[in-house]
Amino acid sequence: MVTAQLRRVAGSVVDPELRAVTIEELGILRDVRVDPDSGRVVVTITPTYAGCPAMDTIRADIRRALDAAGHPDAEVRTVLSPAWSTDRISEAGRAKLTAAGIAPPGPARGGPGPARSPAGPAGPARSTAGPVALVLSVRCPRCGSPQTEQLSRFGSTACKALWRCRACLEPFEHIKAL
Amino acid sequence: MTGTATATVEQLLCLGDDALVAAQRLAQWCSRAPEMEEDVALANIALDQLGAARLLLSYAGDLEGAGRDEDALAFLRDDRELRNCLLVELPDPDFAHTIAKLLFLAAYQRLHYERLAAGPDERLASIAAKTVKESAYHLDHAMLWTLRLGDGTAESHRRMQAAVDEVWPYTHELFEDDADLRGAWLSIVEPVLAEATLDRPADGWAPTGGRSGQHTEHLSYLLAEMQVLHRAHPGARW
Numbered sequence: 001m002v003t004a005q006l007r008r009v010a011g012s013v014v015d016p017e018l019r020a021v022t023i024e025e026l027g028i029l030r031d032v033r034v035d036p037d038s039g040r041v042v043v044t045i046t047p048t049y050a051g052c053p054a055m056d057t058i059r060a061d062i063r064r065a066l067d068a069a070g071h072p073d074a075e076v077r078t079v080l081s082p083a084w085s086t087d088r089i090s091e092a093g094r095a096k097l098t099a100a101g102i103a104p105p106g107p108a109r110g111g112p113g114p115a116r117s118p119a120g121p122a123g124p125a126r127s128t129a130g131p132v133a134l135v136l137s138v139r140c141p142r143c144g145s146p147q148t149e150q151l152s153r154f155g156s157t158a159c160k161a162l163w164r165c166r167a168c169l170e171p172f173e174h175i176k177a178l
Numbered sequence: 179m180t181g182t183a184t185a186t187v188e189q190l191l192c193l194g195d196d197a198l199v200a201a202q203r204l205a206q207w208c209s210r211a212p213e214m215e216e217d218v219a220l221a222n223i224a225l226d227q228l229g230a231a232r233l234l235l236s237y238a239g240d241l242e243g244a245g246r247d248e249d250a251l252a253f254l255r256d257d258r259e260l261r262n263c264l265l266v267e268l269p270d271p272d273f274a275h276t277i278a279k280l281l282f283l284a285a286y287q288r289l290h291y292e293r294l295a296a297g298p299d300e301r302l303a304s305i306a307a308k309t310v311k312e313s314a315y316h317l318d319h320a321m322l323w324t325l326r327l328g329d330g331t332a333e334s335h336r337r338m339q340a341a342v343d344e345v346w347p348y349t350h351e352l353f354e355d356d357a358d359l360r361g362a363w364l365s366i367v368e369p370v371l372a373e374a375t376l377d378r379p380a381d382g383w384a385p386t387g388g389r390s391g392q393h394t395e396h397l398s399y400l401l402a403e404m405q406v407l408h409r410a411h412p413g414a415r416w
Contacts, residue, residue: 051229081304
């Protein structure tokens with residue numbers, strides 16, 4: 001099937017800021033099809049964060065990969081809906097992230113993930129955040145210990161937070177649930 | 179405003195300009211935040227705001243149909259043409275002011291985007307559904323700092339209280355078109371101030387004018403810095 005083959009090509013593009021995983025594994029790739037009228041390959045992707053600066057590179061990399069596979073005029077479209085969630089990262093993607101030293105996200109709950117609420121987990125400040133977020137520990141991707149702590153909610157890219165393992169003392173990055 | 183079936187250019191400019199000016203203000207902390215992690219955090223939040231601004235201004239330009247894209251709207255409008263609320267253009271004499279503004283803005287954006295995400299305009303709803311998740315992180319970040327500063331040392335408490343007092347009057351303008359959201363906003367903000375041992379200022383003076391292009395003088399300086407490159411070299415690209 002041609003479309004499946006094209007999807008493999010486009011989906012094998014590596015995320016420029018998370019080079020351990022592909023855009024297919026991250027859940028950024030939404031659709032690949034051939035336009036019946038023009039015959040052009042149309043790839044649809046979605047951004048992780050609205051301001052993700054990697055999108056231009058990802059678009060260029062997709063066009064380059066398809067060009068190399070014999071489709072020089074591919075079109076890349078961007079859609080916002082339904083909004084990307086870390087729940088879209090595949091199991092294979094999670095395993096690769098862990099192997100690369102990046103702790104994968106826990107399940108997204110509509111709130112800001114494992115962030116501690118200043119007013120307590122059920123405090124009034126949480127009232128608009130949807131379901132109450134439980135405080136789940138993030139396992140160290142290096143030694144597997146759950147004895148970890150958050151250093152900063154924000155990291156080197158929009159999708160990551162900075163953590164530290166209290167067992168092996170190594171700092172590591174964690175993809176925050178979104 | 180929220181009752182209309184589709185978004186208006188004016189509404190999108192208000193939303194987009196809030197995000198754009200907030201992004202520029204936050205980015206001014208880049209390389210000078212009180213600690214490295216905070217430098218990264220504020221830059222990330224600024225990037226989220228900029229991402230929202232790009233989507234909203236692009237939509238405003240498409241809807242207007244006059245051939246203006248996101249860059250034309252961001253870089254080629256004068257202060258009188260901007261529709262942002264006054265809150266986001268206020269300067270940051272210290273870090274406490276940044277946190278007070280971020281707390282009030284993020285709580286408002288969170289509620290407003292939540293409402294727009296369920297609204298009838300499909301394109302605006304998809305933008306809001308995206309940005310509301312990011313606002314939740316901004317709000318949490320501002321809440322944690324408000325507690326840390328308010329319930330911190332005597333000096334940090336003094337500064338945080340002064341910032342809250344100074345910025346509070348400007349929060350009324352946020353609810354001129356969505357008056358019913360202020361109750362929900364207060365139920366987010368008031369408990370945080372209380373836990374941070376900060377006094378919730380009395381309501382009184384309510385400066386306004388941003389939505390009709392009547393800004394403080396601070397916006398002109400901000401725009402001068404933000405727009406100079408594009409105006410000097412139209413169409414310049416990195």
